[in-house]
Amino acid sequence: MSDTTRSSTANPQTAVHIQSSASQPHSNSHSSYFVRRLIIALVLLFVLASVISSIAWLIVHPLPPVFTVNSFTVSNFTLLNSRVKGDYELVISIKNPNTKASLSIDRSDDVCLMYDKSAAVIATAWMGPLYLEKMGQQSQSPRFRSDFCGPLHAGEFNEMSNDYWSKRMVSFNVIMRIRVRFRYWILPTKQSLIKVSCMNLVVEFSAAKEIHGKLKDTGGKNNCSVHHD
Numbered sequence: 001m002s003d004t005t006r007s008s009t010a011n012p013q014t015a016v017h018i019q020s021s022a023s024q025p026h027s028n029s030h031s032s033y034f035v036r037r038l039i040i041a042l043v044l045l046f047v048l049a050s051v052i053s054s055i056a057w058l059i060v061h062p063l064p065p066v067f068t069v070n071s072f073t074v075s076n077f078t079l080l081n082s083r084v085k086g087d088y089e090l091v092i093s094i095k096n097p098n099t100k101a102s103l104s105i106d107r108s109d110d111v112c113l114m115y116d117k118s119a120a121v122i123a124t125a126w127m128g129p130l131y132l133e134k135m136g137q138q139s140q141s142p143r144f145r146s147d148f149c150g151p152l153h154a155g156e157f158n159e160m161s162n163d164y165w166s167k168r169m170v171s172f173n174v175i176m177r178i179r180v181r182f183r184y185w186i187l188p189t190k191q192s193l194i195k196v197s198c199m200n201l202v203v204e205f206s207a208a209k210e211i212h213g214k215l216k217d218t219g220g221k222n223n224c225s226v227h228h229d
Contacts, residue, residue, distance in 0.1 A: 062184070064226045067223070069223075070092065070222075074087070074088055074205075074212065075212045075213075076211055077213065082152050084115070089143060091139055094137065096134060098182075101134065102182070103183070106129045108177070108179075110125065110126065111124065111142050111174060123149060125143055126142060168206070170202075176195075178193075179192070179194075194227065194229055196225070
């Protein structure tokens with residue numbers, strides 16, 4: 001028997017190990033190829049789903065909610081040392097104008113109350129979250145606080161004082177920034193940041209030295225403007 005034959009016969013495990021080592025690179029290459037194909041397929045699927053979702057939302061074309069001031073009252077209104085104090089109660093109606101998509105408001109910055117002729121904030125409030133079905137409508141009543149607001153500039157304070165004491169009318173603006181989420185069928189949620197501006201809310205103080213006032217009747221023209229922020 002030759003030396004080669006004796007070596008192969010004596011070490012069968014060595015021969016098996018050599019064959020296994022020879023086939024291992026091919027197995028690793030196949031696994032790597034499969035992983036790459038899987039990743040590419042998942043990326044293409046994600047891109048396709050995103051394109052379909054974008055096209056679907058373009059077709060649905062959801063409209064932002066409609067805000068309308070129902071009432072605005074001011075009580076205990078005082079002007080002293082360039083500071084404006086008062087209790088403000090706003091009732092605002094929020095309507096979903098969409099016939100296909102529902103919407104929710106899940107985040108809101110401070111609702112800011114300002115004198116119409118000034119950019120200074122005289123009171124702030126917070127508006128809670130809400131959900132509106134298609135064509136649904138709800139009312140919110142944010143209550144304002146002026147504890148942490150600073151004084152007006154001298155010129156602005158004097159102008160407001162003149163409006164209050166002479167004209168018995170003071171005009172306010174309400175500004176808020178909110179996040180709206182739209183939902184339709186099985187599509188991913190679409191979100192939008194919007195700025196709501198309720199301008200020129202004229203409050204009348206009927207009698208002399210009256211510290212309580214209410215929103216002047218404007219014939220139902222108290223709709224607020226909405227812009228994408």
